[in-house]
Amino acid sequence: MQERHDAPLAPLTTFRLGGPARRLITATTDAEVIAAVREADETGTPLLIIGGGSNLVISDKGFDGTALRIATTGFTLDGTALELAAGENWSDAVARTVEAGLAGVECLAGIPGSAGATPIQNVGAYGQDVAQTITEVVAYDRRTGETVTIPAADCAFAYRHSRFKADPTRYVVLRVRFELEDADGLSAPIRYPETARALGVEAGDRVPAAQARETVLKLRAGKGMVLDPEDHDTWSAGSFFCNPILTTAEHAAFLARVADRLGADVAPPAYPAGEGFMKTSAAWLIDKAGFTKGYGAGPARISTKHTLALTNRGEATTEDLLALAREVRAGVHEAFGVTLVNEPVTVGVSL
Numbered sequence: 001m002q003e004r005h006d007a008p009l010a011p012l013t014t015f016r017l018g019g020p021a022r023r024l025i026t027a028t029t030d031a032e033v034i035a036a037v038r039e040a041d042e043t044g045t046p047l048l049i050i051g052g053g054s055n056l057v058i059s060d061k062g063f064d065g066t067a068l069r070i071a072t073t074g075f076t077l078d079g080t081a082l083e084l085a086a087g088e089n090w091s092d093a094v095a096r097t098v099e100a101g102l103a104g105v106e107c108l109a110g111i112p113g114s115a116g117a118t119p120i121q122n123v124g125a126y127g128q129d130v131a132q133t134i135t136e137v138v139a140y141d142r143r144t145g146e147t148v149t150i151p152a153a154d155c156a157f158a159y160r161h162s163r164f165k166a167d168p169t170r171y172v173v174l175r176v177r178f179e180l181e182d183a184d185g186l187s188a189p190i191r192y193p194e195t196a197r198a199l200g201v202e203a204g205d206r207v208p209a210a211q212a213r214e215t216v217l218k219l220r221a222g223k224g225m226v227l228d229p230e231d232h233d234t235w236s237a238g239s240f241f242c243n244p245i246l247t248t249a250e251h252a253a254f255l256a257r258v259a260d261r262l263g264a265d266v267a268p269p270a271y272p273a274g275e276g277f278m279k280t281s282a283a284w285l286i287d288k289a290g291f292t293k294g295y296g297a298g299p300a301r302i303s304t305k306h307t308l309a310l311t312n313r314g315e316a317t318t319e320d321l322l323a324l325a326r327e328v329r330a331g332v333h334e335a336f337g338v339t340l341v342n343e344p345v346t347v348g349v350s351l
C-alpha cells in the first residue's frame with residue numbers, strides 16, 4: 001500500500017484534469033482496498049474510488065478526502081471461466097482472452113479503464129457489453145461491511161447502467177467473473193453492422209476472434225477512441241454523453257423536430273431499446289445541432305474524429321470542459337428538444 005498527501009489526481013485520469021486529493025492511497029490487494037474503505041467509512045472521510053480514470057471528471061479544486069486507487073492484480077483463466085481483479089487493465093485482459101482462443105469480450109478491445117469498472121456502467125461497444133458474459137461480481141458492501149458475491153442476474157444490468165451505478169456509494173468492486181466461449185478461436189457472432197461491414201461478413205457471422213479484436217481496435221482508433229498519450233485528440237473519456245433513450249411518444253416528437261429543422265427525408269439513427277422505447281444517437285444530435293468534429297476554439301474541444309468525445313487539448317481545466325459540455329447540451333436541447341446526460345462520473349462538480 002502506498003500513501004501520499006496533497007496528491008495530483010489529473011495524471012490518474014484520461015482527461016488529465018482535476019485538482020489534488022487530500023490523501024491518495026494505492027491499494028494492491030483486496031485486503032488493502034477493504035482496509036482503506038473501512039477506515040474512510042469509520043472516520044466519516046469522503047472516499048473517491050479510482051480505477052483506470054477513464055470515466056472521471058474531477059473538479060479543479062480536487063477532492064477533499066481519501067482517493068483510493070485500485071491497483072490489484074489477478075487474471076485467472078480456468079477453462080472458459082475468467083476471473084479478473086478489479087485493478088487489471090481491461091484492454092490487456094481482453095487481449096489475453098483472445099490469445100487464449102476464447103470469445104465473448106473481443107469487441108470490447110481498446111476500451112480504456114480497469115476491469116472493476118466494467119460492471120458499474122455495463123461497459124459496451126461494437127455489439128458486446130459485459131452483461132453478456134459476466135457471471136458474478138465480488139464486491140465489498142460498505143453498508144454491511146461484508147464481502148459479497150453478486151450473481152449477474154442481481155446486477156440490474158441495462159444500457160450503461162447497473163445496480164452499482166444506481167447505488168454508487170454502496171459497493172466497491174473487488175473481482176469480476178466471466179464465462180467466455182470456446183469457439184475454436186472464433187469470435188462470438190458479430191452483431192454491430194459497422195463491424196460486420198469492416199470485416200466483410202454478415203451480421204451474425206463469426207470470424208477469428210483475433211481478427212474481430214483487431215478490426216474493433218482499428219474502428220476505435222479511427223474515432224479517436226484509443227488512448228494515446230501523445231495525441232490530445234484522445235484525451236477524453238470516450239463518449240461524453242449517453243445515447244438518449246426516448247419513449248415512443250418522445251421519439252415521434254423528436255422525428256417531427258428533425259423533419260422541421262433538417263427536412264422530411266432525414267432519418268436520424270434509431271435503435272430499438274425495449275418495448276415502448278427507441279434509442280437515438282448522441283453523436284448525430286451533436287453533429288446536427290452544429291457542433292461538428294473539432295468544434296471549439298478553447299483548450300477543450302470536440303474530438304476531430306467523433307462528436308461524442310470531448311477532449312482536453314492539453315491546457316484545459318475541468319471548468320473549460322464543463323463549459324463546452326453545457327454548451328453542447330444546451331444546443332442539442334434547443335435544436336431537438338432532447339436533453340443529453342453525461343456518461344462519465346463527475347466528482348465535486350456537475351453538469
Ligand code: EPU
Nearest residue numbers: 125126127237238239241242243281283284287306307308
Ligand atoms: N455520428 C455522427 N457524427 C460523428 C460520429 C457519429 O453523426 O462524429 C453518428 C453516425 O450516424 C453514426 C452514429 O452517430 O452512425 C453512431 O456512432 P458510433 O457507431 O460511433 O456509435 P456511438 O453511438 O456514438 C457507441 C458507444 C461507444 C462505442 C460505440 C461502438 C455510447 C454512449 N457510446 O457510440 O462507447 O464505442 O457505440 O459500439 O453508447 C463509450 O461509451 O465511452 C464509448 C466510446
